[in-house]
Amino acid sequence: MAVRRELLEQTRGESALTTGSSDVGSGLLSLGGRIGDFVAELPLALFVLLFVAVPAAVLFAGAVERFGLGSGFVALIWGPSLGSQVARRALENSLLQGGLSAGIAVAWGYPCGVFLGRHGFRGRDLLYSFLLIPFLLPPLVVVLGIDELFGGSSPLGPGFGALGHGLAAIVLANVFYNASIVALFTSAAIANASPRLEDAVTTLGGGGWRRFRDVWGRGSLLGAASGGLLTFLLSFVGFAAPLLLGGPSNYTIEVWIYTLARTVYAAPTLAAGLALWTVALLCLPAFLYLAVARRARLIGGRERGTPRLYSLNWRRPGTAALGAAMVALVVFVGAMLGAVLLLSFHLVNGSWGVQNWSALFAARTTGAIGIPTGQALVNTLFFAGAAATVVVTLVLLVAYVSTRPRRGVGILEGFAFLPVLLSPVILAFALRNFWGSTLGIPPFLWTLIVASQAALALPFVLQSVRTSLRGLPSNLRGAAQTLGASAWKAFWQIDVPLLRPAIVAGATFAFALGLGEFAATNFLYIPTYATLVVEAYLLETLRLPGPASALAALLVLVSGVALFLLIRGGNRVRF
């Protein structure tokens, strides 16, 4: 020990002479790394600040200034005025639609998720991809599909008219989108269960019930719960379905905000107050969703391994019941898609033909909506492409710093999830409010449309890439660096090729979301910048259902191509 002490003393003595130099050296090296990280983090931080956080803060600050956070703010919903009554009704509708949709989506999606998550069969991957279709499909398409399928002029109208309008139609649209999400979340959570643990339970004599209780049941329920909470969130701020299928008596708070902010009612301060209410109300379910999803390891986990899958035995009542739920979901989704495609050939006069498609490009249609369909298609592809490019660039930069364990990365990633708290209408409202006098004017307006689409896709793409990133062996980049590659070169040459499937999936996913984004784009557009979904909405409101149905079918086809690109080469969106 004395020798050790002596050695330490000696070392300290020498170090005292050299400390200045060593600390400067280490400090410079560390500073270099920090500058590199800062440069990589800056674009995302700036993007979220400029296009999400600051505009939202300014919008809400205006509302607080006008109404305060006390009785004036409460009176926005619970006051005696007509406006308050309408807002209260909208809030009640949001809660009712969200709750009903979430309940039905979980009841239907959970057995489907268990079926998918526990069974191996031919075509399982295809089924997985099929269930992604509703998530990638523009919301307006299904709304138009329900209207065409069950509305007054539809062949099914006389028998199922109740499903074509009002609360039932809205919930039907929400369930169409979200039952698949619940199924996919449940299946993904089941895949997190340890196959070895399941083997251990089995060899110790545990049967089906014990395997459910001790191995995969809890995860599956958490997965379904997170799917249900997401359904509630998405349905609560539902826009397209209540706007087109519900009528004023079924307006959600989101639709009412849009109406106050964007239409002839023009009461932007009131809309801002209600937007603040909405965000405040959404905080709890949003954090609950994030917490449950994290516990189900749908967020923040590593890429999953191969789950334990069992072959199908249709004679078992449980399997048959699960299979029946899945078949029903596939038939429901397939029937809706088929109906949209088929009814694009159903003419208003009851006969069948291609006139709806030709009318889509006719001068009368173009004149009515103020822009040729071809131009709307170009706009759609441009906005979606630009948004996907922005998102992928930002996510790549985050990925670069994410694998370097250091303080602040978690904050940055949390920052990127901020758009989840804002609904599309509120985000667009905030953007227009903040940037209205500069970027909101026609030469620059397209940047706001791209920014809103990118902000809404960012959390999903980031999550997808981050899950893959965490699955990479931790030492690969370090190995490349010790072999002589700089940190950025190592990332580019080693990590990026391995992340390619997730990046391609993320880019396609962002592109598909941009293609179908309706609420924010509809809020921000001017005729020159109309997209296909906005055009479809205009055609519907202008009572031109023929071209509208053809346009809905066109959107299904475009989304189908996006999905094909997504699943080609084994790319998958990770939940």
Added chain:
Amino acid sequence: MSASSEPGGPVLRVEGLRYASEGFQLGPVDFQLDRGEILGVFGPNGAGKSTLLRLLAGLEPAVGGRIWLDGREIGILPSHRRGVGMVFQDLALFPQLSVWENLAYGPRAHRWPEAEVSTRVEELLRDFRLGPLADRIPANLSGGEQQRVALARALGPRPRLLLFDEPLSSADREIRQALQSEVRGIVASNGLVAVYVTHDLDEGAALAARMAFLREGRWIAEGPTDRIRRSPRSRFVAGFLGLNVRAVGGGWVATDPSRTEVVSRGDPGSVPGIIRDVRPDGELVRVNVALVPSVPGPERLVEALRWGADSLPRVGDTVGVRFREEIPLPEE
């Protein structure tokens, strides 16, 4: 400025190297290695062994200290300019690249002319008997083949310092011995220096001429392997080396199991104990004995030898243990 820059001085010199992160501190670490020397760094899991290697490689930022390699201060350089080669515990082979491309990665990253890259890769393929595997990707190699590729890849850009992060921990005995011999040969014949961390004493001791110990981030002892074995200077090190450590009087002493004998109960100079385990080993018998504590407290287990397997002691027998040599250990 330092001895490391003088001809014939140490190839690697580390002075006061320190690291700190939330809840963990490492160092100061001081050591130096001459041409052809391998330092084995031992310690339990979580002691900071891998962190030390990552500090040397520049993959973690040090909060203080200096590192010289061949007289050049490399502690201030980013990882890719330090001229070190590292073999990782999980080998970290690039899964999307073939064996050939994995081996070419380092020379290419150093911007060698392509002709030289090819020559170097062919050389490595030949030296490590990897020729037939050149076009395969790592997933299609056996564990031993992957370990050879990782070692060859680390040597690709001709580093002066090699760092090994328990790369052989999962290898079977035959592969481990072959690669250990290969590592020794490479380091000696090329005049390199190497730091080899492991929690397995047998694995590291077979390679290293010098050894050092880490415990909870503290650099416990460092020196030539023979000297450390003769004089461990720490209860932790003595225990790690497999010596019998026990309290005597007010202090602690260590005895090599080969100098510890089982004798009859009550033999003069022996300590009473109860046999817990008996393992015949050729001409001798290895016995684990729980010493009867002189004062109430936890029992201390020692390994002792008994010559002649004719009368095997039995588990539960009370015997005497004689320690033929006692190395005093300093206070900790």
